[in-house]
Amino acid sequence: KAGVTQTPRYLIKTRGQQVTLSCSPISGHRSVSWYQQTPGQGLQFLFEYFSETQRNKGNFPGRFSGRQFSNSRSEMNVSTLELGDSALYLCASSLVPGGNNEQYFGPGTRLTVT
Amino acid sequence: AQKITQTQPGMFVQEKEAVTLDCTYDTSDPSYGLFWYKQPSSGEMIFLIYQGSYDQQNATEGRYSLNFQKARKSANLVISASQLGDSAMYFCAMRERASKIIFGSGTRLSIRP
Numbered sequence: 001k002a003g004v005t006q007t008p009r010y011l012i013k014t015r016g017q018q019v020t021l022s023c024s025p026i027s028g029h030r031s032v033s034w035y036q037q038t039p040g041q042g043l044q045f046l047f048e049y050f051s052e053t054q055r056n057k058g059n060f061p062g063r064f065s066g067r068q069f070s071n072s073r074s075e076m077n078v079s080t081l082e083l084g085d086s087a088l089y090l091c092a093s094s095l096v097p098g099g100n101n102e103q104y105f106g107p108g109t110r111l112t113v114t
Numbered sequence: 115a116q117k118i119t120q121t122q123p124g125m126f127v128q129e130k131e132a133v134t135l136d137c138t139y140d141t142s143d144p145s146y147g148l149f150w151y152k153q154p155s156s157g158e159m160i161f162l163i164y165q166g167s168y169d170q171q172n173a174t175e176g177r178y179s180l181n182f183q184k185a186r187k188s189a190n191l192v193i194s195a196s197q198l199g200d201s202a203m204y205f206c207a208m209r210e211r212a213s214k215i216i217f218g219s220g221t222r223l224s225i226r227p
Binding site: 033035042043045048056058088090092102103104105106107108110 | 214
């Protein structure tokens, strides 16, 4: 069974640009969550999607957005990039959200903003 | 509000010894789940073990066990017979009923040969 895949793995963008990251969950998993990991702030929750609906949202500005498609694949978008957006962006999938459902993480997308 | 605390930024352990990584949490929700993840230098987060708030017994998965002390709000990870491949960052995480997962700041474990 294939794991969670994220594309691209590495990305370099310039301040002011926008970026779209993609996540394909494990087959059969319908919940997808996104996290930002930085040395200073650690792992921070961005948002969670289930059945194409956003269920939870972290404390990030509106420049960060996401969506989920009917096949459970998810994308996140960051507009008007800032230097502080440089981070490892991790996607995780689970069968359904909540409770004791294990989340399986993808390898991440490392975004560098210059 | 939910909160996770890992007080050990880094630890060094001799190969084959057991190691305990500390994690304390705070929540007002009686229903919650506790998770431990391992993050090697490659960056991928690897799920290790889960403990539910209503579980009567401590969770175990191979060499990993979770020392769950509910009254103390403690969920320490115990790794028995440590191996060189255990060197990594370890994160404790918690999720309330229908809420987001929050992570602790992590502990960097280094295994000495």
